Amino acid sequence: MKTYNYLYHHGQIDELIDFSLFKEKPNLLIQLFCGQDGSVLSYLTKTLLRHLPQAICIGTTTDGEICEERVTTLQSSISITVFDHTTLKTAFVQEEDSFQGGLKLARDLITSRTKLLILFSDGTHTNAENLLQGIESFDCTIPLCGGMAGDNGKLKQTFISSQNHIFDKGAVGVSLNSDRLKVATDYKFDWKSIGVEHTIQEAKGNRIYKIDGMKPVKFYEKYLGSHVSPIEFPLIVKKNGVKTARAVIARHSDGTLSFAGNLSEGDKVKIGFGDAKSLFRDPIKAMKKLHQIQAQTFFLYSCMARRRYMPDLIRFEVEPFARLAPTAGFFTYSEFFHSQGRNKLLNQTLTAVALSECEEEDSALCVKNLQIKRRSEEASYAQTIESLTHLIQQSARDYDIQSKKLEEQMNYSKNLLASHKQFLHYTVHEMNMPLSVIMANIELHEMELGKSVYLENIEVAAKSIFSLYDDLSYLVRRNQMVYLKRRINLAEYVRTRVDFFAQVASKAKSRFHFQIPDEPLILFFNETKLQRIVDNNLTNAIKYTFENEPIFISISRIKDKACLSITSHSRKIQEPERVFEEYYREEEVQDGFGLGLNLVKKICQEEGVEAMLNSSEQITTFSYQFSLAAQ
Numbered sequence: 124m125k126t127y128n129y130l131y132h133h134g135q136i137d138e139l140i141d142f143s144l145f146k147e148k149p150n151l152l153i154q155l156f157c158g159q160d161g162s163v164l165s166y167l168t169k170t171l172l173r174h175l176p177q178a179i180c181i182g183t184t185t186d187g188e189i190c191e192e193r194v195t196t197l198q199s200s201i202s203i204t205v206f207d208h209t210t211l212k213t214a215f216v217q218e219e220d221s222f223q224g225g226l227k228l229a230r231d232l233i234t235s236r237t238k239l240l241i242l243f244s245d246g247t248h249t250n251a252e253n254l255l256q257g258i259e260s261f262d263c264t265i266p267l268c269g270g271m272a273g274d275n276g277k278l279k280q281t282f283i284s285s286q287n288h289i290f291d292k293g294a295v296g297v298s299l300n301s302d303r304l305k306v307a308t309d310y311k312f313d314w315k316s317i318g319v320e321h322t323i324q325e326a327k328g329n330r331i332y333k334i335d336g337m338k339p340v341k342f343y344e345k346y347l348g349s350h351v352s353p354i355e356f357p358l359i360v361k362k363n364g365v366k367t368a369r370a371v372i373a374r375h376s377d378g379t380l381s382f383a384g385n386l387s388e389g390d391k392v393k394i395g396f397g398d399a400k401s402l403f404r405d406p407i408k409a410m411k412k413l414h415q416i417q418a419q420t421f422f423l424y425s426c427m428a429r430r431r432y433m434p435d436l437i438r439f440e441v442e443p444f445a446r447l448a449p450t451a452g453f454f455t456y457s458e459f460f461h462s463q464g465r466n467k468l469l470n471q472t473l474t475a476v477a478l479s480e481c482e483e484e485d486s487a488l489c490v491k492n493l494q495i496k497r498r499s500e501e502a503s504y505a506q507t508i509e510s511l512t513h514l515i516q517q518s519a520r521d522y523d524i525q526s527k528k529l530e531e532q533m534n535y536s537k538n539l540l541a542s543h544k545q546f547l548h549y550t551v552h553e554m555n556m557p558l559s560v561i562m563a564n565i566e567l568h569e570m571e572l573g574k575s576v577y578l579e580n581i582e583v584a585a586k587s588i589f590s591l592y593d594d595l596s597y598l599v600r601r602n603q604m605v606y607l608k609r610r611i612n613l614a615e616y617v618r619t620r621v622d623f624f625a626q627v628a629s630k631a632k633s634r635f636h637f638q639i640p641d642e643p644l645i646l647f648f649n650e651t652k653l654q655r656i657v658d659n660n661l662t663n664a665i666k667y668t669f670e671n672e673p674i675f676i677s678i679s680r681i682k683d684k685a686c687l688s689i690t691s692h693s694r695k696i697q698e699p700e701r702v703f704e705e706y707y708r709e710e711e712v713q714d715g716f717g718l719g720l721n722l723v724k725k726i727c728q729e730e731g732v733e734a735m736l737n738s739s740e741q742i743t744t745f746s747y748q749f750s751l752a753a754q
Contacts, residue, residue, distance in 0.1 A: 182284035189454070240299075243295050272455070311409055331381075384457065396512075422451060424474045690744040695739055696743060
């Protein structure tokens, strides 16, 4: 076998190729890697087949072309391979269902002597991962190669061809059938993940709708800025212990993105970047599976991101192959690969195929020690890229260490909070019985022996603890219970709480003045929540009012609202905007946790109660307006 490679830019193709070399050759494979447009691909196809009608011809548009040691853009690489002991078969599909397309393509191409499939799919419509799975479902033993068509990074319209047929949707392929052909394939992946882990929240096949609560376009803008192409920065997902990149192949008007392979809801991904040190390694030495045969031809299918990531240095990845054997290929929107019985859709990789029809005694690849000289400015640029890559990697490692420490601290805090919550729940549960026993025995003692100043002091203290207990009980259980509402006469209910705290107010050298309207004001409200509003305001009034000053409690009607006001003679509140904040206390000398009014605020927000505060040098009033129940 022998391969002839030509680089076409413009003009007549007859001036470029000596067709007499191929006239008598029955087994010709032509691969067209067109970096121009669909019309040029069509022209090349028709012209070549007119001169060589016996040839099998497949083609694709590209994001860059490989022709021997040269890497080009906006040109076309023509590769003509003459086989001596291999027959060829071609087919194409245009199925809407990519899996079924792959299955049909496999049925049309694979024979008992098939050694390799070369496949090209369009780059913007076909779900290439499903296409490969369809082929695998028919036969999971056949190696394959190729990739998704490109359109020079526009991500709008790509073209593929089989014989004289040109398509912008679907897939084309050729099977190499032989008893003598030897095939070796390998790939090189030089991208690493960086930064925090992100979650795919909405996805359908290869189209992603939401990542970490953001549209994918906004996600990339957040981390890369609005002027950086996401193509060179794929999402890296780890499945079955293997890291795989998924590159962007289409951007949609609704802010969603299509990727070269499927992603699932719940997948954990990181943004990937090119590892310059790994990229600059000699690919022949790195791709050891190619060493199994004496290559007569190399076909390279490399990701567009590699060329774009290091445009001035990408030739160093191609030259080692061209120095060993004729080399051709293109830069793809995704690469096709087969390993261990599975077809894989790869991104950001260099995939290589070595072919040989040599006799057995010549079956070892001669790996030359190729020293490719770099110009001084290229070497300096390469060193700069390597240094920046090292900086990114070291920063990522430092970040990972700090993230792990932070995660450990967060887990410790979570466990501590859970233990604290459990302790609080247990404490609240255990407080109820002793308090109930204390209050019951005070009442029994008074019934049998009469009142005692000492017992009165105990009762006042017990009622204060009861109020605190009720607050803690509500806080512990508020997210675990459904608080049902009922019709409540506001004046009657507030009177019960005034009577309950009257003794406490008396011991604090204060007293309640309670004023109610003639008409009953009925609320549709939960009693537990209403108690927390009333009790916290009454206990705060008792706590902060001046000695020998009354506390005024009034209930009135304002249009369709019932208004509850608690007025006390106390110091002016200096920061009224903060008084409902959690843990805030106006006077540090006073006992308490600063939780009561924050709890009241949350209940008011939940139930649509309007809370108001007016505070002057002598008087402070808290007012609450409740919606009246329907008649």
